[in-house]
Amino acid sequence: MTQVALGIPAMPPPVLAPRRKTRQLQVGTVGVGSDHPVSVQSMTTTLTADVNATLQQIAELTAAGCDIVRVACPSQDDADALPAIARKSQIPVIADIHFQPKYVFAAIEAGCAAVRVNPGNIKKFDDKVKEIAQAAKDHGTPIRIGVNAGSLDPRLLAKYGKATPEALVESALWEASLFAEHDFHxxxxxxxxxxxxxxxxxxxLLAESCDYPLHLGVTEAGPAFQGTIKSAVAFGALLRQGIG
Incomplete structure (x- = not known):
């Protein structure tokens, strides 16, 4: 078959910024930070208390290429299910804590690979940071500080008027500083x-202000098609800058 050269030069690959240098941490078997590949995390949609259904969904996510999985923990029944889920999951499990600080300690004791906390929806969270930091340190459990526009601290909403980028970053860095005061990093x-x-x-802004690893996410992204577009645009813009 004859090939015809059109004289059009090949498009060069897009230029990506160097990966932002960050601290390193270990989420179970998965390394997180700039020395490691970008990892993919998803969240189950089951009731966490339904251990079998949750493990089935984790298996499906694992087969699809997920590296880390997150499960919601808004109740005591969910907290009680964490040991079995953490033990039987094929990939590291992160407990997503809501409402009560006691569930943070339950997740750490259950052997979860990490814990996600949202300071905006956990009662008197700042008062518990010292105890949480010590428990996490004792068990080698990383913490994700997950600030969400929908549950931002009322003091920051009053200061900025709405959930601006600056408000989100100030909330995250404030909480990180509380952990740092107790030598937890x-x-x-x-x-x-x-x-x-x-x-x-x-x-x-966050990437300019700290060297912690950043977990990328768009909250309330919407239906699957719309959410995929929103996430792809946001993730692409950040990963191209070496952020994430």
């Missing part, structure tokens, strides 16, 4: 917003 941070433009700017 195995932290990664997320600052999620449903507007990709706001989300991207928040992560850019």
């Amino acid at each position: 195995d932290i990664k941070i997320s600052v999620k917003h449903n507007d990709p433009v706001v989300m991207v700017r928040a992560y850019e």
